[in-house]
Amino acid sequence: MTEPKTQAIAGYTLHRTLGRGNTSLVRLAMDPDGRQVALKLPHEETLRVQDAAERFGNEVRLTMQFRHPHVIRGYAGTAFGPGAFLAIQYYPDGPLNEQLARLPGRTLPLSAALRVLADLASALAYLHHLGAVHQDLKTHNVYVDEHGRASLGDLGNTYFVAQGGRVSGSPYYMAPEIYHGESSSSASDVYSLGILMYELLSGDRPYQGNSYDELMVAHMTRFPAPLIHLNPTVSRQVSRLAEQALSKRPGERPRADAIRRALLSDLGETPQDEVYEKSGVDTAPGVEKVTLVGRHGPAQTRTPRPPTESDSKAESKPTPERSGNWNPFKRRK
């Protein structure tokens, strides 16, 4: 296969193409420290279209800021301009959807599935603690290493609730309130986690459909069978939490941390509190900063500011994808 022409990034030796998404081309590369990395290079089109360029910039900025063992590790990046790139941890097995496609029956063994879900619940609990919403939890954005430990990637649509952001999601995983055109919240991430719990623990996503509209109806009006009926090896507690995560009303869903605890209990572990410390690192003059350091590593900085009128417009503006060439895996931009 001929490799597409790609912009050279100083200090990086480019190797084979790992994949191509809507936003970027991803190349295996050697970084200046001699480490193998996945190098995300925005498409020319991404850099030309303001909205897409901003999403790439957002992904670079947040990936470099967040530090958590289950949020994909960013090594270096440039958010904007012709030299834009993001170097992240390389996962030889690719994203979880590709891993599942290679497995018989598309299913992980129970303990492996519980571990992946517990790691993702931990990642969400961390983001939610910081006041952020991921908005795009799905198998395509999950990477699992050789020890079976999972990381949540693709922070392009992640935003801090206090700052506002564009509502988005993927139709198989998207909460009813997003279909209704309401704002996303930590509860909509928990809904996506509930979908993933069904998917990984029963072998199927709970809601199916051949179009955006069919999926919308399913998410809004149907209720899946209890998870324990689909997989009797799952505990009652995990089954109940998965059902509650899929509540139509966001307020009735559990928190990500409660799900993490239940999953760890199923693994025979005693869940520990995840501790986030406060510290004060200034990144810009004249702006209040809150820096939260996870027990797992250094700094995440957020800049609270009151939502503006344009934020609330953006938050309340869903962008349903109803065109003829509907693609269930393509994120709604």
Ligand SMILES: Nc1ncnc2c1ncn2[C@@H]1O[C@H](COP(=O)(O)OP(=O)(O)OP(=O)(O)O)[C@@H](O)[C@H]1O
């Ligand atoms: N860290 C990684 N390790 C290994 N392969 C990766 C990694 N990141 C991305 N890839 C490969 O590159 C492909 C494209 O990556 P990704 O989906 O993140 O692209 P994107 O354009 O940024 O996303 P989107 O399509 O959501 O805009 C993935 O499907 C995967 O095959």
